[in-house]
Every structure is written in structure tokens, then in C-alpha cells.
Amino acid sequence: MIHKQDFRKLGPVLWEIPTSYRHDMRVPVRIIADDRILEAALSDKSILQAVNASTLPGLVSHIIVMPDVHQGYGFPIGGVAATRLPHGVISPGGIGYDINCGVRLLSSRIPAKAVEPHLDDLASALYANCPSGVGVKGSIRLSVKQLDQICRQGAVWTLKNGYAREEDVERTEGGGCIEGADPAHVSDRAKQRGRPQLGSLGAGNHFIEVDFVEQVFHPEAAQAMGLEEGMIALQIHCGSRGFGHQICSDYVRELQGAVKRYQIQLPDRELVCAPLNSPEGKRYLSAMTCAANYAFANRQVLVHHARRTFEQTLAGKVSDWELHQVYDIAHNIGKIEEHVVDGEKVRVCVHRKGATRAFGPGFEELPDEYQELGQPVLVPGSMATSSWVLLGTEGSMALSFGSTCHGAGRTMSRKRAKRTVRGDQLRERMESKGIHVRARSMPGLAEEAPQAYKDVDAVIEVVVRAGIAKKVARLRPMAVIKG
Amino acid sequence: MKGPYFEEIEHTADQALRVRGTDFKELLHNAALGMLELTGAIPRSGPSRDREIEVQAPDREGLLVTWLEELLFSMETRGVTYTKFELHITGDTHLVAKVQETPIAAITRHIKAVTYHDLEIEKIVDGLETTVVFDV
Numbered sequence: 001m002i003h004k005q006d007f008r009k010l011g012p013v014l015w016e017i018p019t020s021y022r023h024d025m026r027v028p029v030r031i032i033a034d035d036r037i038l039e040a041a042l043s044d045k046s047i048l049q050a051v052n053a054s055t056l057p058g059l060v061s062h063i064i065v066m067p068d069v070h071q072g073y074g075f076p077i078g079g080v081a082a083t084r085l086p087h088g089v090i091s092p093g094g095i096g097y098d099i100n101c102g103v104r105l106l107s108s109r110i111p112a113k114a115v116e117p118h119l120d121d122l123a124s125a126l127y128a129n130c131p132s133g134v135g136v137k138g139s140i141r142l143s144v145k146q147l148d149q150i151c152r153q154g155a156v157w158t159l160k161n162g163y164a165r166e167e168d169v170e171r172t173e174g175g176g177c178i179e180g181a182d183p184a185h186v187s188d189r190a191k192q193r194g195r196p197q198l199g200s201l202g203a204g205n206h207f208i209e210v211d212f213v214e215q216v217f218h219p220e221a222a223q224a225m226g227l228e229e230g231m232i233a234l235q236i237h238c239g240s241r242g243f244g245h246q247i248c249s250d251y252v253r254e255l256q257g258a259v260k261r262y263q264i265q266l267p268d269r270e271l272v273c274a275p276l277n278s279p280e281g282k283r284y285l286s287a288m289t290c291a292a293n294y295a296f297a298n299r300q301v302l303v304h305h306a307r308r309t310f311e312q313t314l315a316g317k318v319s320d321w322e323l324h325q326v327y328d329i330a331h332n333i334g335k336i337e338e339h340v341v342d343g344e345k346v347r348v349c350v351h352r353k354g355a356t357r358a359f360g361p362g363f364e365e366l367p368d369e370y371q372e373l374g375q376p377v378l379v380p381g382s383m384a385t386s387s388w389v390l391l392g393t394e395g396s397m398a399l400s401f402g403s404t405c406h407g408a409g410r411t412m413s414r415k416r417a418k419r420t421v422r423g424d425q426l427r428e429r430m431e432s433k434g435i436h437v438r439a440r441s442m443p444g445l446a447e448e449a450p451q452a453y454k455d456v457d458a459v460i461e462v463v464v465r466a467g468i469a470k471k472v473a474r475l476r477p478m479a480v481i482k483g
Numbered sequence: 484m485k486g487p488y489f490e491e492i493e494h495t496a497d498q499a500l501r502v503r504g505t506d507f508k509e510l511l512h513n514a515a516l517g518m519l520e521l522t523g524a525i526p527r528s529g530p531s532r533d534r535e536i537e538v539q540a541p542d543r544e545g546l547l548v549t550w551l552e553e554l555l556f557s558m559e560t561r562g563v564t565y566t567k568f569e570l571h572i573t574g575d576t577h578l579v580a581k582v583q584e585t586p587i588a589a590i591t592r593h594i595k596a597v598t599y600h601d602l603e604i605e606k607i608v609d610g611l612e613t614t615v616v617f618d619v
Contacts, residue, residue: 044495071495073600073616097596097618134522134593192560203593204619242559245595245618249552252599256545269544269599413493414619441591443523483593 002047004038007031013465014399016062017051024267025054031065032400032466040411040454044071050079052267058088058275060341060348064400066355067462068409068454072096074270077354077410080403082339085347089264089273090281092255092288094351095334097248099288100295101206101239102173102330103356103378103406104303105389106323107226108233108310112212112478114318115232119210119436123479125309126208127438130302131200132483134440138199138241140301147195147294151183154293155328158300165325168300170367172328173357173375176296178335181289186243187250190287194243194294199301203440203483205448206238208306209380210436211387211475218472221391224369225326225376227473234323235387235475236302237380238483239332244291251284276349285334285349292333299328326389327376331356331406339401350401358392358404358469377469381408381456383437383448383482384430387475388460395467404469408456417452418443430480439482448482489517498594498617505610507543508570511550511578514615515568518551521617523591524564531566531585536578543575544602547613550578551597562587594619 007015013034019025029050031038041047046069053075054063060082069078074093083089115122131138142150150157155176158164169176183191201208211233216222227233240247255272258264258280264273274281307323314321334351341348350357359366359375366375377390385408396402412420423442426449430437439445463469488503500517504510538553540546557563567583595618604613 046495073497073598073618077496093598093600097598134590189556193556204595246556249596253540253545253549253552256541256599268601270601272599410496413495414498415491415493443591 002042004042013462022051025051026056027054027059027062029054029063029065031069032462032468033067034462037067037458037462041069046071046076049074049076052271053079053081053094055267056081056083056089056091056271056273057264058083060084060346064403066405067459068354068405068407070410072353074268075353078405079353080355080401081351082348082401083276085336085349086277087275088349090276090285090334090349091271091273091351092248092251092284093270093272094353095288096332096353097245098239098332099244099248099291100330101332102295102299102328103380104236104299104328105326105378106234106303107326108231108323109320110232110314110318112230112232115314118313118317119479122210122313123436123438123481125313126306127481129305129309130208130481132202132440132481134203136200137196138301139305140198142195142198144191144195147191148183150198150294150297151181151186151290152293153177155296155300158297163304164300168303168325171325172296173330174365176300176328178289178292180286181293182286183290185283185287186247186290190243190246190250193246194241197241197243198298199305200241201238201302201483202241203444206483208481209235209477210479211235211477213473214476215474218391218470221373221472224373225389225472226324227326227389233475234306235380236299238299238302240291240295241298243294247287247291251287255280255284288334292330296328327378329356329378337402339397352403354406355403356406357402358396359402360392360394360397377404379405379407379456379460382450382453383480384433384435384450384477386456388456389472389475390469391472393467393470396469399466400468404463405459408453408459410452411454412452414447417447417449421446421449421451435477436479445482487513487516489513491521492614494616498619499614500617501612501614503607503610503612507575507611508572510604510611510613511547512568512570514547514551515554515565518554518594519565521592522558522594524558524587525589526564526566526585527588531583534582534584536580536582539577541576543604544599546576546578547604547615548597548599548602555594555597558587592619
């Protein structure tokens with residue numbers, strides 16, 4: 001059991017568990033939290049999982065935990081860890097099964113008031129046109145050859161095949177295509193799961209949400225992103241579907257043997273890993289990249305469906321129904337990046353599991369319009385509450401390997417949420433607030449009730465106080481489409 | 484031990500199942516039943532099909548994960564659930580299961596994966612017990 005007194009307070013919202021806490025820790029664990037969030041994090045296994053993750057070979061500096069932290073498996077959700085190339089390890093469990101689960105945000109010039117009379121139709125049409133639910137197939141049946149192309153090209157494949165605009169791809173993390181993918185390292189089973197699912201939302205906490213921009217905090221950034229108070233925006237939250245789940249499962253199984261070969265001692269088998277320069281580590285990195293690229297393409301195809309839906313529903317009713325990409329970010333991923341550690345530039349593999357890249361101004365990958373501002377960061381809240389658009393900062397480069405939070409973070413188990421909340425009543429409450437809901441499962445809706453999550457606004461205040469993000473705009477939901 | 488023992492236990496983000504069995508074979512059987520209950524899969528009335536599933540792993544925990552993953556894979560790719568199991572194990576690392584597959588009429592929960600998180604099969608007074616965490 002970890003107690004608050006096991007932490008050293010390093011700053012107003014920064015705490016550290018030193019390596020002296022447990023003999024097998026290789027680096028300290030730091031958490032960005034106020035007192036309330038820290039105390040909440042101690043109520044489950046989140047911090048213990050971060051301490052376990054601190055035993056991985058090749059870690060640099062520290063493990064950093066975000067204020068939306070909650071218990072996961074292996075790593076905590078909200079954990080960031082960087083391992084040094086070439087000998088440091090890569091851990092599939094430190095990235096998660098839903099590889100490149102992420103968020104995309106689109107802006108519009110559609111006034112919320114103008115869409116209100118058509119919102120019910122819009123929600124129904126999005127629900128009908130964007131396949132969602134358990135095991136549901138997508139709108140495109142891929143051949144093996146096409147799937148292999150997506151593995152290598154990601155969102156660029158969707159551009160070549162008429163599902164994207166150039167601005168979409170430019171405004172996607174990594175240009176929607178991470179180098180190093182080799183589908184030869186992906187199992188036939190993963191391909192079998194991935195071929196029918198492109199362009200599908202999935203289930204669980206994945207969603208499409210029609211929002212309106214409630215408040216702008218950074219007018220210059222909001223203008224560059226096309227976000228204006230009172231206008232509609234669209235969020236999409238999903239990942240690499242069964243393709244990514246199978247790739248992670250395959251490699252967690254394979255690396256059970258690798259840790260023995262490389263004589264790596266771990267406190268939890270879910271943390272299995274392999275050196276980045278080992279054959280096993282290279283294969284996993286390459287396969288994981290395939291899934292990351294698949295997820296970029298998946299969200300892009302959903303954008304294609306969403307644009308078609310907006311046109312079908314709103315053409316002739318509003319003057320401009322276009323949706324423009326703001327940005328697309330991954331929050332479950334391993335990325336090879338360069339960071340300054342102890343004054344020295346080093347290449348590391350940054351594991352972000354439930355954490356968002358948040359690079360500051362001047363990062364060359366960013367499109368011109370974001371160069372001087374920093375990278376857009378998209379933080380969805382729980383259903384019926386705010387979502388946030390932020391900017392990455394130089395502070396995040398110094399403190400958190402260029403990362404910030406990814407959401408509100410759960411506080412209540414799904415089991416307890418279902419005992420506490422009835423899905424049909426939650427739906428009625430949301431509808432009474434003017435939020436249109438489409439969901440396949442009422443128990444599934446209950447699991448995602450706002451009561452099951454932390455207050456996202458409190459999480460955002462903490463990351464802003466820590467200097468790892470800046471506020472740009474707050475969004476409010478008008479229609480929620482749940483998988 | 485009376486009837487198949489499995490119980491969903493608290494987990495903040497995902498789902499966890501405590502499973503018991505008088506022996507390893509029963510533990511594997513109960514884990515499968517428990518996982519199916521978590522998915523809420525309802526079989527469609529009508530014809531079912533017998534099938535044999537064979538899985539291997541280096542140890543007991545690995546066999547448990549591989550077995551459950553095998554069932555999830557068929558549920559997703561072929562849209563089937565399971566109405567009968569007959570398990571035969573050799574040592575702790577090899578399982579042959581005769582199963583009855585039936586198309587799924589409805590399902591409420593998507594399980595992404597079976598994890599190895601803190602997975603340990605432990606001896607208890609009247610058999611074996613473990614806790615499996617599922618990514619959902």
C-alpha cells in the first residue's frame with residue numbers, strides 16, 4: 001500500500017516517489033496532481049502500477065503520471081515512460097491493446113443555434129452512417145494487399161483513395177503515417193480481424209460527439225484551429241480496433257519468452273518487454289506502427305462518413321456544412337523521439353498509455369499555422385461534460401517527455417457505475433439537458449456515466465498549473481453517439 | 484465447490500474476474516463461462532456446430548490466457564458464442580476442448596483482450612483460484 005507520505009512534494013502540483021521506495025525501481029515515479037487527485041489515485045492500484053513500470057530496463061529520468069491517472073493493467077492509464085535507444089526496452093503493455101487509440105477534432109462554421117432543429121436527425125444519421133458496436137464491421141472490406149498498404153501509409157492511403165483531404169493528413173500527428181511499419185511482422189489473425197473493420201467506431205468508451213465551442217481562452221490559437229464560440233465541432237474517439245488488439249495480444253504472448261532470454265526481472269507479467277535493438281523488440285515496434293497507421297486511417301474514414309452525413313442532413317438548412325480538421329492525436333502509443341535528458345539530447349521510445357503528445361512551439365512536424373503556437377492537444381471529458389482543446393508547451397518537453405493528460409480519468413468501476421446509474425435514466429437526464437444520445441447498450445451507457453469519471457475541468461487546471469499545456473477552448477456536447 | 488465459480492470484482496477501468504476450480508481443468512472451464520457472462524453474449528436459437536479447439540502455452544497462466552483469447556477471436560471473427568465445453572488437458576500446457584458453437588443473437592460487451600496483469604493461479608483449500616483482468 002502506497003501512502004501520501006511516501007511522496008516528496010517537488011512543486012505545487014508535482015510529487016515524486018524516490019527510487020529508495022522499493023529496491024527494484026530504476027527511476028523515480030512522478031505524478032502531476034493536486035492533493036485531491038493524488039489522494040484519489042492512492043485509492044486503487046494506479047501508483048503501484050507506475051512503481052512497477054519504473055523497473056523496466058533502460059528507462060531515463062523518471063516515470064511521469066498524469067492527473068487523469070487511473071488503474072489499468074501493467075502500466076497505469078495516464079503513465080508516460082521513456083526508454084533509451086538502443087538497449088532500453090519496448091513494452092507492449094506500456095502502450096496498450098488499443099494501439100493508437102486517439103482523438104480527432106473537426107471545426108465548422110455552423111452556428112449551434114442553426115443546427116439545433118436538425119440535431120435529432122444529425123445524431124441518427126451519424127449513428128446509422130458510422131458503424132459502431134461490439135464486433136461491428138466497417139464500411140470498407142480490405143484485401144490483404146490494401147491492408148498492407150494501410151499499415152505502411154496510414155492516413156496517406158485514405159488521401160490516395162478519396163477518403164481524406166490534404167489538410168486532414170497535414171493536421172494529424174506524424175502526418176498520419178509513422179515510418180517503420182512492416183506488415184510482415186503482423187500475424188494472419190490480426191489481419192483477419194483488421195480487414196473488415198476499417199471505418200468503424202467500436203464499443204466501450206469510444207464515441208462520436210457533436211459539440212459546440214462554449215468558450216475560447218486563446219483567441220489566436222482558436223482562430224488558427226478554426227474554433228469560434230457558438231460554432232459546432234465534431235470529436236471522434238477510437239483506435240485500431242481488433243487489428244491493434246490482436247497485435248498487442250500476439251506480442252505480449254511472444255515476449256513472455258523474451259524476458260527470460262534477456263534475463264529481465266519484472267514484478268508483473270503484463271510488463272513484458274524486449275530491448276529495442278533485439279529482433280523481438282524491432283518486430284513489435286514495426287507491428288505496433290502498423291496498428292498505429294491503421295488507427296489514423298480508421299479515424300479518417302469515419303471523418304469521411306461524418307462529412308457525408310453533415311452534407312446529407314444539413315445541406316440547404318445551413319449555409320456552410322463543411323468540417324475542417326483541427327488535429328488528430330494518439331493517446332496509446334510508443335514513439336521514437338528525441339528528448340533532452342540531464343542536458344543531453346537522447347533518442348528514446350516514449351510509451352504513452354493514456355497520455356497525449358503535447359509538443360511546444362517550433363516542433364518541425366507541425367503544420368505552418370501551428371508552428372508558433374505549439375501542438376494542438378485534444379482532451380475529451382466524460383459524456384455530458386466539457387471537453388478541452390489545449391496547446392503543448394515547452395514545459396511539457398522539460399517535465400513530461402512532451403506529454404499531457406488524455407481525458408478525465410475514471411474513478412468508479414464499470415460494475416459500480418452500472419449499480420449506481422441506470423442507462424435509460426441517464427439518457428433521459430442527458431436528453432433533458434438538450435444532449436441527444438444514440439447508444440446500442442443502456443448498461444454500456446451507464447458505465448460511461450459522468451459520475452464514473454473525475455471532473456475534467458479539475459484535471460485541466462492541474463496540467464495548466466504544471467505548465468504542460470495551455471487552454472485554447474472548452475467544448476460542450478450536443479449529441480453523443482456511443483459504440 | 485458448488486457450481487461454476489466466477490465473480491466479477493472491482494477494477495477502475497477494465498473488468499476483472501475471480502475464478503475458482505477444484506482443479507486446473509475446472510478453472511479453465513469456469514474462466515470461459517465467466518468471460519462469456521461478461522460479454523453478455525446470447526446464443527441464437529437454431530443449429531449449433533461442434534468444433535475442437537487446441538491450444539498450447541509454456542505454463543498454466545499462459546494456457547489460461549491463450550484459451551480465453553482463442554474463444555474471443557472466434558466470437559469476433561465468426562460471430563459465435565459457446566453453449567457447451569468438454570475440456571481435456573495434458574500436463575499444464577496443452578488443452579483440447581470440444582465446444583459447441585452457436586451464432587450470437589446479441590452481445591453487450593466487447594472484450595479487447597485477456598491480460599497477464601498480476602495473473603497467478605494459486606492453490607486454495609478446495610482447489611485453485613485466479614483473477615483475470617480483461618481490457619474492455
